[in-house]
Amino acid sequence: MTTTPEGTPTTARHRAPGAEDALPVPAAAGSVAEWTERYAHAVMDTFGPPQRVLVRGEGVYVWDADGTRYLDLLGGIAVNSLGHAHPTLTAAVSAQLGTLGHVSNFFASPAQIALAERLVALADAPEGSRVFLANSGTEANEAALKLTRRHSGGARPRVLALEGAFHGRSLGALSLTHKAAYREPFEPLPGGVEFLPFGDTDALRAAFAEGGDLVAALFVEPIQGEAGVRSLPPGYLALARELTTAHGALLVLDEVQTGMGRTGRWFAHQHPHLGGGVRPDVVTVAKGLGGGFPVGGLIAYGPDVAALLGRGQHGTTFGGNPVASAAALATVGVVERDGLLAHVTALGERLRERLRSTGNPLVREVRGEGLLIAVELTVPVAARVAADALAAGIIVNPCTPTTLRLAPPYVLTDEQAQPFVDLVAALRADLAAEETP
Template structure:
């Protein structure tokens, strides 16, 4: 009997240690970690600088509450402002909490404009989290059905369809558009720079807020600090989390100064959000990314994508291979059961599958060129076996 709620279905692997891009199980078998805790361990496992910062902070204090100053939250907020151009930060513990804050800001913005029942346009196939507010903005029925009634005020439109959003231009209750520039959970669906620029222009014309959820695709994952920067735009609200502190829980909701005043004292808060440990580690992660890793991510991503596309060409069960930086999706024509198990047991690679048939790769951003080659080789071997099995199963 397990004393854990049966929320997760982990593989039957128990890990004892990790280093860089690798993990070792209790039998000392080594695995290449190509999912990074679903995009969390950007700098890999047991990074020596991160370790040193955690130890140093643990020797002073881990938590003070937001009733007192400690400095690390201010330093982190300033660093994020330099990177994003968004000058107001609220720190929480997760991506879903960051999105909750964004939804509250958007609704407060609407009320400030005299809109009593503000609406937010959101995307089909979106995933913004599992709290009730974020879940109300999440499209997948399987995530929603057991928890109704959810919040109203969300209008779902197809992803990457500007005309569907333009349809709401005459709806006086719309106050914002919320989307992931790259839908990770939906299978690595990528918005084009042109679409993002057009959406920014439309939001400006309508006085709508543009809210971007870069919880999975941000923080260097696509080769720039944030994917929206590749379109030359800036959102009104940005939500981030996952890899911000390389595994120490932290999320952030960032806005420009015209919106920062909407969440005053007493209107929002977090017991653990912005604690000294999380903020110190997050600051260190950003510093390391900036000085050592960010400049090489795009090239590594191009190389990995090119290797995969060339080595998977002609395989029977491959629909497409797509990606941006080190965020890659390999879509199969038909779902295949137990891919993560096969990948780990036979090929020594940890990965996951979304939408039943999209192999999602989110390897650490510290990969070497040799590790890029190795990962491409192992994934190609895995897909060749899956393709052969697919051919043999056809009548």
């Protein structure tokens, strides 16, 4: 990874041919307050008011409309794997868009085909494996659920997922998502989904012991991100593979957040202590795959699984378009070229240790893999800490009342991460008392 003498990864801006003819960007004028007011009258209120209105980014930093700089330790929720405005990524997107932007899936493009080939290779998938390209993790999981329905042919009505799971918000993916607040407003959801206690091998065995031959698939995340960066215990995926194989069910791994290098391997299940050499039937990917450009995919392992979705049984207008495919290929290429898997592994280990070594009594635990990290607090003040961090120029995510989630760009350095370590070290012991009514 190339850095400046100050330790900041180089991200010189790429100026695309014809950029001088571009129309002015709306964010060129207006304060955060002005843009937030306009947001309230124009954008549907599904997310609440924006915390800030951001206008540009470079490397691991973003700037808001008032000119304030923030250290981005969330990376668009594990999306901006190369940071912001990475020159290789922006050049690849600009070059592809200047050549061929969209053609529909009546046609193919070299970028689409090359990306599918790369994903099969990175996943160590066997001969005959195939890829369905989509636009997001939700769409990838929706496709996976449809594939499992084809596998069962109606004779296997049970689908198993885990408590704490987050697989998306479309109706099919939402049926696999455990959180009641997400599910209940839209019930009844597609049926047949049963939730098992997270990481509980006895519960997993029991689910297959009676009616195991009626199970179409087991959906699991090797590390649950939304639930607080919780890793499956060693041996769980091996048992899941054993049981699904014995009963003819599919093992579907949701690597939307954990895939494409986030944990220091291309896929989290490739870690010996997580997957132990387990070969799934389906893996879903998205988020970091495109480095910030919307792209997702489903990898079907082997010809039998790949054949479960046939002609006319699923589709997408934008999935696998040339620009998204070029962005994904560029992202994978930079990760390989700059040795970012090793960097993610080493930096993640150092950052977790530095956070633990603060010795702050408000920190119960620091956990994670690679650059997917959770700081678990002893009291439910994560939202307050995240708000204070934002005010101090650091973006983190309170994914549970007691958990701060970090999913920064892979190009982060030790020096750049230090302000967050300092912030954690300085958390006051009386913070919990301030939250008491």
